[in-house]
Amino acid sequence: NPELGEQERWAVGVNSPGMAPLVPRVTLTLPVLNAARNVVFLITGADKAPAVRRAFAGPPDPDAPGSLIDPVDGILTLILDAAAAEGLQAA
Helix, strand or coil: HHHHHCCCEEEECCCCCCCCCCCCCCEHHHHHHHCEEEEEEEEEHHHHHHHHHHHHHCCECCCCCHCCCCCCCEEEEEEECCCCCCCCCCC
8 A cells, every 4th residue: 555655745536445445445554644643543334353453452463554643742532342352451
């Protein structure tokens, strides 16, 4: 994902997203997200559990972009249903 390396722009176009719907979109860049006061993930469903574990139960990994979000002076909040949280350890 070349968008992950963007350090200058606040948002970038993504012409070929890796997930449905497969339509062009705009995404905020990591510097903007990591400068946010509050970042909230709302994730539901058992089908999301593997991605949740990759993003939040291991080290930062570009293959799990959510793992790269770490607000410098802000708060990261995860709101997960039980199915999406399957396999995570409580903090």
